[in-house]
Amino acid sequence: MGGAEDDVLAGVGPRLRALRRSRNATLAGLAAETGLTASTLSRLETGKLRPTLEQLLPLARAHGVPLDDLVAAPPTGDPRIHLRPVRRSGMTVIPLTNRPGGVQTYKVIYPPASRSRTVKLQTHDGHEWFYVLNGHVRLVLGTQDLRLGPGEAAEFDTRTPHWIGSAGPHPAELLTMFGPQGERAHLSPRPGGQ
Structure with missing residues (x-):
């Protein structure tokens, strides 16, 4: 992996931290919600651990956001907003x-x-x-x-x-x-x- 992929993965940690903080969730609370350890969550948020799909799926579910939001997938060109209640x-x-x-x-x-x-x-x-x-x-x-x-x-x-x-x-x-x-x-x- 290189270039664009590294940039995408480097941005995941700050997005995870911002989502957790916006929900006023603690690392321990999010760990209980996702089945991941607080240590793993901390390392993901600080960029010390590269995220895997198995880690991102429960995090997206816990935060109530699409997986694309966690990895900042490039826009598809469709200007419509897809609301997810x-x-x-x-x-x-x-x-x-x-x-x-x-x-x-x-x-x-x-x-x-x-x-x-x-x-x-x-x-x-x-x-x-x-x-x-x-x-x-x-x-x-x-x-x-x-x-x-x-x-x-x-x-x-x-x-x-x-x-x-x-x-x-x-x-x-x-x-x-x-x-x-x-x-x-x-x-x-x-x-x-x-």
Whole structure:
């Protein structure tokens, strides 16, 4: 192997580290999820170990990305975006950005509210901004319990205990931006102050 292949493999480690960090996963947690050792994962991320297909397949599955994303396969010339929805805890998450690290954008669909659902507040590093497309959303943020409808947006530091879910009998659809390092959405006023 040489040239282009070496360049492709050299880029795998940083992409793996960025994906793991964007999910706030530890090496130990990812090891349990993939069946690879934490030592192997560390060596893959630092480039001390050349990745094999047997290692990349469970990593792609764990991170919820196509194998092509891990190796940065060259574009095929097709400009269409191939969205791959992921279901987690009853909600559907559709990644709208296709690069590891930095601000990530998702369309999130929360299932209809149920009376048996318990609110479990969570915290993690980062900053989140969301815009309600359809339905109503309940946002529990620290001691606040808010209800947002279509056209409303919220932005918060995810180190504040929080929970988001549908607030009604219908699914709620959100456009969400998440920055793992605390990046914030910046909105500019309309020209003329409108």
